[in-house]
Amino acid sequence: MSVTAHLTIKNVTRQFSVDSQTITALQDVSLSVTEGEFVTIVGASGCGKSTLLRLGAGLDAGHQGEIRHRGNVVLGPSLDRGIVFQEPRLFPWLTVERNIALGLENAGVSKAEKKRLVKEHLELVGLTGFAKAYPHQLSGGMAQRAGIARGLVNRPDVLFLDEPFGALDAITKAHLQGELQSIWSKEKITMILVTHDVDEAVFLGDRVVVMSPRPGRIREIVPVNLPRPRERTSSAFGEVRAHVLQSLNGTASLAETRATAGETKPVLPRPAIAAVG
């Protein structure tokens, strides 16, 4: 792992104006990610975690401060930075394999190479045999696998994942987290994953970035020094989770005093998932 920072976010502030009111989604956020690292960002709704991710991916702009990837300022989307959305956003008119191949549309690879890469990634996410299926024939979990494959097929340097398992049931979710983790250890791609699920953040991250809302700031960065694959039921895991939860609960009570009612959802521990792992 190189020592030089791979992705640096420096003093980033992002404001939106809604109905002539200025909302500060991110305030003075700085974060440095090393190559091959898995960083998870966790926080309550409205803490700006998705905004941060979108800025990193280059899908949003208009911020103050600077985001650099391999030393270059991020000015827009790039094939070096992939993204996986919460909804898989597969094109319903294309088969699974053609959806995945979209990630290679501008990669400048030959047809044969394209075919090989798509096949390889279908295998990687466990969708072999579903190449010719249409998205409506897939379950939610399978569709998200295809979404991940589309994000990965181009071999990005960094993969941003915006609550990729947020819409899945607990069992499928736990399973896919395990698979994502093994893909990450196999492929050595830097991953930055946003979630509101503490369990997921601790299970996957080398570091867990805890964010607090209104305005969105980094409250704490919790390192997770546990060997992989992690045991969700182990006491060491429980300790880290408790730490993150405590940090988050601080932000939640903070948010309650500031927030307009009904906008923040308190983050609760998820024992159901811990039992499945």
Added chain:
Amino acid sequence: MAVLTVTTETDAPSRLPYPWRSRAVGLAVALVLPAALLILWWAASDRGWLAAQILPHPLDVYQTLRDMVASGELLYHTAISLRRVLIGFAIGAGFGLALGIAMGLSETVEDYVKPLFLAFAQIPTLGWIPLLMLLVGIGETLKIIIITKGALVPMTLNTFAGIRNVSPRYLEVARALRFSRWQTLRLVIIPASIPFVFTGIRYGLTHAWTSLVGVELLASSEGLGYLLVWGRQMFWLDTVIIAMLAIGIVGFVMDSGLNRTERLIQRWKRNEI
């Protein structure tokens, strides 16, 4: 765990064990009302509820139909009408598609063209006939223009709506994957708006067909609309009824043909059970 992730509904075709049986039932149900009408008509003629000059007996109509088919008269008029519709529709739908795409993709084009277009669309197709008669006479050109207009309006508006309704989420995927404008159009916008375009085609063809009959009623010496007028003038109500049936059947066949094509093209859509 592995079992859980593999158990997903695959492409189970939503078909009954005997597809022909359900299709036969559907056909029978669809024929109930026409059959009832025919019986009513038959009874009305038999019992003299209406004079034969006003409502001819079904058997007489059938006899006239056989004569008209045998002499080639019915086919001749139908072919003339169909030819006009196909030419006018091709022009109208082609222009409508281009105009809809242009307005959908460019707000500048929309700002310039849409207000005038909407005003233009508000004037019923037949309302153009008096002016056009003076401009281009009552020949083929008049009919083609009227049909073109009938097809153009729904085609333009639906194509426009289709392009504007492409989900921003898909467009964002296109941005993330660094699609060029052309790639975005080819891989996202066009396939996403095809359902709307098809609605435009269907409405366009229906409008083209109905406005054709309208213009043939007013200014023609051939075609199914002419057959209607001529039959009425001669007081040959059997001819009138046959012309009406032909107009209805041709329209129905065109619409269901398009419906099938649409389903074939959009196999990716969820099968409705």
